[in-house]
Amino acid sequence: VLEAGLVGYEITARLSLAYRLSYPVHPHGNLGGIGAAPSCAKLLGLGPEGTWQAMKVAASYSIASHWNPCFEGATARNGFSGVAARTGLTASLMAEAGFAGPAAVSTLALKRTTNG
Numbered sequence: 001v002l003e004a005g006l007v008g009y010e011i012t013a014r015l016s017l018a019y020r021l022s023y024p025v026h027p028h029g030n031l032g033g034i035g036a037a038p039s040c041a042k043l044l045g046l047g048p049e050g051t052w053q054a055m056k057v058a059a060s061y062s063i064a065s066h067w068n069p070c071f072e073g074a075t076a077r078n079g080f081s082g083v084a085a086r087t088g089l090t091a092s093l094m095a096e097a098g099f100a101g102p103a104a105v106s107t108l109a110l111k112r113t114t115n116g
Contacts, residue, residue: 001043008039008088028080029065033058036088044092056101058091
């Protein structure tokens with residue numbers, strides 16, 4: 001379980017470094033789901049291809065969360081990470097069932113996070 005958490009943390013950190021989202025977009029709803037997907041995929045026992053598909057599916061379902069709830073003190077902001085976790089789990093379950101995400105999403109993400 002610890003290893004699964006670390007995998008997701010590392011991927012989310014790399015995505016955060018690779019992408020600079022424009023204001024008012026908040027990163028948790030956009031990048032957290034992509035990072036949560038490999039954690040969930042690992043816990044489900046998906047191999048590399050299943051994990052990759054889970055990440056691509058999660059990238060397709062990112063939400064456009066924004067900073068306004070944070071600035072206003074709205075407690076809705078406390079749900080951003082939970083929505084990201086749910087996105088990662090749903091994407092992993094979808095990948096396990098045979099769903100696939102678009103190739104273009106993963107190509108862009110891979111190039112940016114590996115400096116390739």
